[in-house]
Amino acid sequence: MKTNPEKKGKKTNKKASKKAVLKKAGTIKPSKKEKKKEKSGQFSQLRQDVVTGDWVVIATGRGKRPSDFKQVGEPIDKDPKSCLFCDPKASGQEEDVLVYNTSAGDWTLRVFPNKFPAFSQPVGGKLNHKEEGPYFWMDGVGYHEVIVTKNHFNDISRMDPILVAEVLDAYQTRYLDLMNKKSVRYIEIFHNHGKKAGASIFHPHSQLTAIPVISPYINLELSGAENFFEANRQCVFCTMISWELDHHQRVVFENEQFLAFCPFASRTAFEVWVLPKKHQPYFERSSDEEKIAAGEALREALGKIRQVLGEDFSYNFYLHTSPCDGKDYPHYHWHIEILPKTSIWAGFELSTGIEISSIEPEVAAQALREAQETG
Numbered sequence: 159m160k161t162n163p164e165k166k167g168k169k170t171n172k173k174a175s176k177k178a179v180l181k182k183a184g185t186i187k188p189s190k191k192e193k194k195k196e197k198s199g200q201f202s203q204l205r206q207d208v209v210t211g212d213w214v215v216i217a218t219g220r221g222k223r224p225s226d227f228k229q230v231g232e233p234i235d236k237d238p239k240s241c242l243f244c245d246p247k248a249s250g251q252e253e254d255v256l257v258y259n260t261s262a263g264d265w266t267l268r269v270f271p272n273k274f275p276a277f278s279q280p281v282g283g284k285l286n287h288k289e290e291g292p293y294f295w296m297d298g299v300g301y302h303e304v305i306v307t308k309n310h311f312n313d314i315s316r317m318d319p320i321l322v323a324e325v326l327d328a329y330q331t332r333y334l335d336l337m338n339k340k341s342v343r344y345i346e347i348f349h350n351h352g353k354k355a356g357a358s359i360f361h362p363h364s365q366l367t368a369i370p371v372i373s374p375y376i377n378l379e380l381s382g383a384e385n386f387f388e389a390n391r392q393c394v395f396c397t398m399i400s401w402e403l404d405h406h407q408r409v410v411f412e413n414e415q416f417l418a419f420c421p422f423a424s425r426t427a428f429e430v431w432v433l434p435k436k437h438q439p440y441f442e443r444s445s446d447e448e449k450i451a452a453g454e455a456l457r458e459a460l461g462k463i464r465q466v467l468g469e470d471f472s473y474n475f476y477l478h479t480s481p482c483d484g485k486d487y488p489h490y491h492w493h494i495e496i497l498p499k500t501s502i503w504a505g506f507e508l509s510t511g512i513e514i515s516s517i518e519p520e521v522a523a524q525a526l527r528e529a530q531e532t533g
């Protein structure tokens with residue numbers, strides 16, 4: 159099985175890359191000395207992401223155990239009295255674009271435009287752009303919305319799974335509304351929790367941006383998936399899913415329709431991906447049953463990460479799906495990536511794009527599998 163050949167070695171030195179390629183093909187056997195070193199854990203591992211071709215470093219040399227990753231609380235205003243989202247209307251948020259109510263008439267979830275949008279709604283449908291010598295710019299038009307669930311203290315890791323399915327339903331409803339808007343080519347849905355993860359408001363909320371460009375990271379995944387299909391005649395994500403289910407080493411949780419696992423080339427400690435087991439390029443086509451199963455898997459994965467990292471853990475997750483630019487992406491496979499905030503990008507990461515994780519994904523997955531809810 160071959161990954162995108164042009165990506166290989168792009169971000170590492172020639173020697174390491176050659177060795178990684180050869181090792182993959184099974185032509186290099188470690189010498190006795192090397193074996194001894196590997197056993198004693200002196201070597202870190204350069205692992206390659208099978209979708210994007212990106213490299214990560216799994217550096218376990220510091221001998222960290224799962225319990226060493228426990229996080230301590232950050233100073234963030236948790237007081238519901240000063241919360242802008244407990245009563246969005248009263249705190250001057252924009253008009254709702256979607257509200258879910260209980261049969262008794264209480265709201266459970268609402269969606270409204272972001273008061274400080276990174277992308278502003280287009281006026282008149284004209285998209286200005288200009289070239290200035292070697293440079294290019296265009297209007298940052300788009301939509302930026304906030305999806306808020308009612309309970310101030312229950313983040314997704316603590317929510318009733320059926321409410322998590324409702325969150326996914328709201329993502330889908332807004333997605334379907336925005337995907338056909340002129341100038342929208344990609345809809346990014348993400349969730350920041352905790353100050354370290356960039357959340358400025360404690361109250362649980364997700365965000366959605368509908369934008370006129372496809373991000374470099376999505377492009378990398380799309381071309382990686384395409385190249386893998388060309389070489390192997392199967393979806394790279396489906397291939398990963400069946401490998402992970404067969405070997406079970408990195409599985410965190412599964413139900414009939416969804417799988418949560420720590421990716422082989424995890425970029426951060428306790429990174430988890432949640433995917434539908436059945437091949438599906440388009441999130442917006444999910445059925446109610448699938449949203450319920452995905453909600454359970456996402457809730458379980460986050461609940462387990464909280465058990466291991468502690469009550470004050472910070473995380474980001476985001477949804478990756480096919481662009482809505484009118485083209486077909488039959489070889490892509492939608493998924494959610496959860497990245498607990500366990501490290502900071504510094505010089506090495508910024509200069510190379512290679513992240514360093516200090517726990518093996520297999521060890522992380524085992525700790526997450528074994529983590530039990532305590533209430």
Ligand SMILES: [Zn+2]
Pocket residue numbers: 238241242243244245309310361
């Ligand atoms: Zn609140």
Ligand SMILES: [Zn+2]
Pocket residue numbers: 393394395396397436437438490491
């Ligand atoms: Zn697939």
Ligand SMILES: [Zn+2]
Pocket residue numbers: 379478493495
């Ligand atoms: Zn992705």
